[in-house]
Amino acid sequence: MLALETLEEHGKLRFTRLGELIGDVSQKMLTKTLRQMEADGLVLREVFPVVPPRVEYELTPLGRSLGEAFCGVWTWADEHRQTILDARTAFTARKNATDAMN
């Protein structure tokens, strides 16, 4: 999902640059994720036969449409992130109180 978003925002990107923009991803996971997305037809992988190697990734129309479909979820997440964190804290507090009783 982060890869999808990043590619949607920045368009065509090289492997390392994409990793930097996403933040905390091992290259192993990034590779796997991109291969899966490529297999699903969400991303286009373009290899340039030069030294040093250069590989660019960009969303296909299908990938972009998925990004748009997720738009509502991103908005929701932004709006309710804190609410959820609070709910978790409250839940843990309730749980501990109940546990202590028994």
Add this chain to the structure above:
Amino acid sequence: MLALETLEEHGKLRFTRLGELIGDVSQKMLTKTLRQMEADGLVLREVFPVVPPRVEYELTPLGRSLGEAFCGVWTWADEHRQTILDARTAFTARKNATDAMN
């Protein structure tokens, strides 16, 4: 996600009934999922102190809002499921062809 959808469609549900409607879930996973959703404030868990036990689950307003946010994704999935399956087949075919060359 399936639990969210099912609860959104059917409203208040008992544990076993919810499991049946979702289809292929072990009670372990269903329990875990529901507890997580409860902790996140997405679902309300109501226990009736009767024999046999009766526990009902229903979405909170926060849970319903998430269900709505996911609406676009469900639609997308319905529309593109087959496209993705085809893409995977094509990708595997390409991969095998390439592998055979080397």
Add this chain to the structure above:
DNA sequence: CGGAATCCAGATTGATACTG
């Protein structure tokens, strides 16, 4: 009925080293 507890095989992932 609605779980909790235990056991366990298999999948996932991070870290590390190597390569064209």
Add this chain to the structure above:
DNA sequence: CAGTATCAATCTGGATTCCG
């Protein structure tokens, strides 16, 4: 640069048993 290969460690989920 953009990976692949390998090993170890963790995590996951299924199956099973037990309980109030």
